[in-house]
Amino acid sequence: MHPVLKLITQRIALGILLLLAASVLIFVGTQILPGDVAQAILGQSATPLAVANLRKAMGLNDPAYVRYFHWLFAAMHGDLGHSLTNGADVATDMTGRMLNTLFLAGTAAVIAVPTAILLGLIAVRYQGRWPDKVITGVTLATVSVPEFLLGYILMFFFAVKFRVAPSVAMINESMSLGAKLHAIMLPVAVMVLVVLGHMMRMTRAAILNVMQSAYIETAELKGVRPFLVIFRHAFPNAISPVVNVVMINLAYLVVGVVVVEVVFVYPGMGQYLVDHVAKRDVPVVQACGLVFAAVYILLNMLADVISILANPRLRHPK
Amino acid sequence: MRRIPLSALLGLFITGLYFFVAIFAPLIAPYGMGDVVGGVWESSSAHFWLGTDSIGRDLLTRMIYGGRTTIFIATVATLLSFSVGATMGFTAAVVGGWVDQGLSRFIDLVMAIPSLIFALVVLSVMPVTVTTLILVMGLLDSTRVFRLSRAIAVDITVMDYVEAARLRGEGQIWIIFREILPNALSPLVAEMGMRFIFMVLFISTLSFLGLGVQPPLADWGGIVKENKEGIVYGITAALYPAIAIATLAISVNLVADWILNRTTSLKGGR
Amino acid sequence: MLLEIRNLQIGATVHPPGEPSRDIVIVDGVSLTLEKGRVLGLIGESGAGKSTIGLSPMAYGRGGVRITGGEILLNGRDIRKAGPAGLRDLRGREVTYVAQSAAAAFNPAKKLMEQVIETTLLHGLASRSEAEARAIKLFGKLGLPNPETIGNRFPHQVSGGQLQRVMTAMALCPQPELVIFDEPTTALDVTTQIEVLAAIKEAIRDTGVAALYITHDLAVVAQVSDEIMVLRSGKMVEYGPVQQIIEAPREEYTRALVSVRSIEHEEKTPVGEPVLAVKGITARYRGTHFDVLKRVTVDLRPGQTLAVVGESGSGKSTLARVITGLLPPRAGTIRFAGRTLSADLAGRSKDDLRELQMIYQMADVAMNPRHTVGTIIGRPLEFYFGLTGEAKRKRVQELLDEIEMGAGFIDRYPAELSGGQKQRVCIARALAAKPKLIICDEVTSALDPLVADGILKLLLSLQKREGVAYLFITHDLATVKAIADSIAVMYRGEVVRYGTKSDVLAPPFDDYTDLLLSSVPEMKIGWLEEVIAHRKMESAGN
Secondary structure, eight states: OOHHHHHHHHHHHHHHHHHHHHHHHHHHHTTTSSOHHHHHHOTTTOOHHHHHHHHHHHHTTHHHHHHHHHHHHHHHHHOOBBBBBOOBBBHHHHHHHHHHHEEEEEEEEHHHHHHHHHHHHHHTTTTTTTHHHHHHHHHHHHHHHHHHHHHHHHIIIIISSSSSSSSOOOOOOSSOOOOHHHHHHHHHHHHHHHHHHHHHHHHHHHHHHTTTHHHHHHHHTTTHHHHHHHIIIHHHHHHHHHHHHHHHHHHHHHHHHHHHHHTTOOOOOOHHHHHHHHTTHHHHHHHHHHHHHHHHHHHHHHHHHHHHHHHHHHHHOO | OOOHHHHHHHHHHHHHHHHHHHHHHHHHOOSSOOOSSSSSOOOSSSSSSOOTTTBBBBHHHHHHHHHHHEEEEEHHHHHHHHHHHHHHHHHHHHHHHHHHHHHHHHHHHHHHHHHHHHHHHHTTTOOOOOHHHHHHHHHHHHHHHHHHHHHHHHHHSHHHHHHHHHHHTTHHHHHHOOOOOHHHHHHHHHHHHHHHHHHHHHHHHHHTTTSSTTTOOOOHHHHHHGGGGGGGOOGGGGGHHHHHHHHHHHHHHHHHHHHHHHHHHHOOOO | OEEEEEEEEEEEEEEOSSOOOOOEEEEEEEEEEEOOOOOOEEOOOOTSHHHHHHHHGGGOOOOEEEEEEEEEETTTEEEEGGGGHHHHBBBBTTEEOSOOOOOHOOTTTTTTHHHHHHHHHTTTOHHHHHHHHHHHHHHHHHTTSSSSTTTSSSSGGSOOOHHHHHHHHHTTTTTOOEHHHHHHHSOHHHHHHHHHHHHHHHHHHHHEEEEEESSOOOOHHHOOOEEEEEEEETTEEEEHHHHHHHHOOOSHHHHHHTTTTTTOOOOOOSSSSSSEEEEEEEEOOOTTTSOOOOEEEEEEOOTTTEEEEEOOOOSHHHHHHHTTSOOOEEEEEEETEEEEEEESSGEEEEEEHHHHHEEEEHHHHHSSSTHHHHHHHHHHHHHHHHOOOHHHHHHHHHHHHTOOOOOGGOOOOOOGGOOOHHHHHHHHHHHOOOEEEEEEEEEEEETTTHHHHHHHHHHHHHHHHHHOOEEEEEOOHHHHHOOEEEEEETTTTTEEEEEHHHHSSSOOOOOOHHHTTSOOOOOSSSSHHHHHHHOOOOOTTO
């Protein structure tokens, strides 16, 4: 087998293993409460009968590993259980919200990724001069404020003071794409700002690192123009670090989306998760946790696969 | 003694000020933490410098007490994260072999799940108290400290001077405390600053989501949550924590940068 | 006149962390001329400014270095007035460059041919097919295997010696008027170095290009240059025809450079019980499947020096790891001072450890940067002999005197010492343990020749006084001649020749020892041609 193929197969197998282990961890995470989960969920004032009923509903009378495997096999068949609070099927509830979340995060990514790479390249080209300093300074400010506060700051100015954007991001299926995009303007802006800062700084660092290599000096001594030096000699070698940067930040979006959805009351996965954590609705929390972890692991895996593919030493072995 | 650069001095001053206010909050705050002293969302005046909040408490008082809670939780969680993470990281690097493999793979696993999501999962079944919050935040974050301290220690253990100490017959204690630690300390201290900022953001986010510090205790994230409805009426009460968090974050950053720079110069500028 | 440099001044701004930036002078008032088709050698120790001067005909400064004064006339026009577009036009067309480490100087993501012809295409000097034909011809001329197809390879698929030849082809492909060679053979193994040097010399002669040849090794530059300029701390020391510089140097400093490596050491006859007896050692690293050492057997007598010679990959450093206990062997025994040593470090007594000390190649990473010289030398005194306080300080002082360093050094940090001083402190640390044997692992290879000479003289005088034995690991035969009593030549994990110095260095030779011996550049004009003509075997690095 070609070494690249072997490495990629190994990496994918590792990803699947990691996902399985993460499911165990999430399951264990909801079982570590000292004492009785059902009692804790219902509170001290609950009647013994109610507690016993809940115990039964949650299958708490079985040993933990049996419950884990029940949960895992059901989840693999698309059955994520039923909500404790309203008895609704979690998988059905989640599908629509997941699409909404993907729409929001996807829009943010489509804007943020090219902008960040472009800004990173500009900062490298004018390293140490004013474009670099402006870009680095502004992004330092945006990464020093938590997402939810950035959300309210934007809301205060753009929704309340200037009235150019809606303050809440309500969307439903009957809306046109344009109307939907208008509705999610502010949450997208928040996520772009937060991710842009990190991504641009990391891209800048990755390309600068490549620019310090001896072969860049070789190119300069050949009389190659600065733009061509970056494009022809630095960029091919920067692909793998830049892809890594992009993936890390997309994974970061996955987490950022939770908070941003709550700020703008957006009907997505994050809002759903936070609501049910407060209600101590364990099946919903487990299901959401699993989905978020899966996306996160998948993105990291993708980053590794791409950097394996981009490495000339692996693609053309001796 | 070298001259401290202006930026670091400013950072030290502001960070110190925040800690001072946090420690002496009861003496500094103009009113009691939970006292309702005015109308709803009054604008700033001689009595209420920052105005009042959603139920008429003095906002400056809430901010001061809020800072106390936020900084206290962030500090203790950072200390926990460092003592657990660094101990495990150094042990993994120096002992090596199975201990290293086991610890490293376990940490990889925990880090495969985003911290916020993991925290939410755990908090959905745990009673939300200050102790739980510190434990959950500190332990989750110790994974990052573990990776850093292990990486630093591994870099140092392959140095010839550590090998020379081994060949001399020195024990593990001497090697960890006299050969490795003095060289690892500065990046670790700088990282401690970064982790502290992260903790401030983390606890604020949790409180904002309603899963962190519980009322009537004040904290910066909670102040945003309590006053967020005011935003649509043009009330800025929910935005003050933004200023507090951002200035604290930037000043700690400045100090951390300085520490990192100062120590690289000791190695002869390399 | 192709190149004329008048009163060149080069400076740089340094930014020491935590201190205000300041300007420093790197090159001060250097003038030179170079005619078409001639080769000028620039020689000096590290910090002499030779690379900086070498890059000046391309008006290029590394990391904040800039030309601050003087004139650089290329074909009569001052290139300092050329401007960015003019410089780009000149670089790669009129002047090209060959870097020290070709492995780093090639873009790892592009095929060799792409990179070799890039300049030619960029400046519109030839069509793609013409350029490729030119490159293939040059590959052949430089002695590369499969000149037709080697261009389709990526840099990592080609050996170091070959890459250096490809880099030379890359510099010659646009048919420039001047090529700058910046230590082109320094990073290569000794036996490879000579072959690449010969290929470069032939290519220069055949194409009739002018060259600036930069190196720290006078013997090397004597083989390729018509004229030589000796530099020290950014200033010119001596400038003249190669014959005069080598055979009748005028300046004291040049004389020192010419006579470097001429330490005379009388061989001692092997008497007494061996202090170290290595028998049948076979070893491999964990997780690998081949033996790095194969049945190695050598002896070393008290107070004498055994030199272990070989190129990279010969297993000589692994032998040191086995003897110190860092790598337990798969087979074989080590007897030391009359007792059998435990194979691994954990099983050795404190006396075993004390009597067997080690000195490393890189003195700066062999000392903890956070410890003072006093702590570094004092720790073995405390650890092995329980000395503390005033007694310890007094002994440290004595040791500092022995390594010819003054009282002021005891409270300094390693970063405040020069390269030679650092290595001396490492020697003192080893001596502090009162060892019977010191393993010296390439202890002079990272140092400038004159400094290295000082270290060797110190080691010899210490041996005479303290009666300590050395196991001296090196790739440099000149060092071996200066210091050894007996020699073991290693090749691919095996000892291929072993005996007293006079026996090993006297013919008849086996093929490898012949190759190795013939690879030591001699301070003699015309030596290179003689050697290449008499070779029996090719270097493995090609």
